[in-house]
Amino acid sequence: MATQLKNLSDFSHTTVPNGTAYKFAIAVAEWNAEITGSLYNGALKTLLAHGVLADNILSIAVPGSFELTSAADILLNKHEELDAVICLGCVIQGDTKHFDFICDAVANGITQLSIKHSKPVIFGVLTTNDLQQAIDRAGGKHGNKGDEAAITALKMAELSAIA
Numbered sequence: 001m002a003t004q005l006k007n008l009s010d011f012s013h014t015t016v017p018n019g020t021a022y023k024f025a026i027a028v029a030e031w032n033a034e035i036t037g038s039l040y041n042g043a044l045k046t047l048l049a050h051g052v053l054a055d056n057i058l059s060i061a062v063p064g065s066f067e068l069t070s071a072a073d074i075l076l077n078k079h080e081e082l083d084a085v086i087c088l089g090c091v092i093q094g095d096t097k098h099f100d101f102i103c104d105a106v107a108n109g110i111t112q113l114s115i116k117h118s119k120p121v122i123f124g125v126l127t128t129n130d131l132q133q134a135i136d137r138a139g140g141k142h143g144n145k146g147d148e149a150a151i152t153a154l155k156m157a158e159l160s161a162i163a
């Protein structure tokens, strides 16, 4: 039963688990669709590249990032077989307080949901000051956070399976 972690620095790039046995849902927000579309393509490509079967990936669109929490809740209630849900969105700072409300709501909502269902719900939501920062993180110079969300989902699905 006892397990020993190696030096944590050894884990910074741990092997990504093979996903053949796992089922995922991806919920993607339509707001800032040019960005969320890139996040989605990255997440999908990464899941497939790590062995997840196309038939085991359920994709849905929701109007905005605010709706990601309820969409993930609906998915987890309807599809008990899911190992994780990946939530993808992009909230860009504007002139009003909308940004703060949406970011707080989706971050807290996803956290609560994950605990409620005891399933990984992955926070793949960009929260940026401007469009350029979002472009940089959706396939630009800072990579694609959709890829990272998919990797996180794979690692957490395996953790749930073996813990």
Ligand code: DLZ
Pocket (backbone or CB within 6 Å): 029, 031, 032, 063, 064, 065, 066, 067, 089, 090, 091, 092, 093, 094, 098, 099, 102
């Ligand atoms: C209303 C709104 C605004 C102003 N900005 C964004 C945004 O940058 N990113 C995003 O995903 N959604 C935005 N929304 C829409 C909200 O997420 C939500 O769809 C509406 O408030 C309806 O609940």
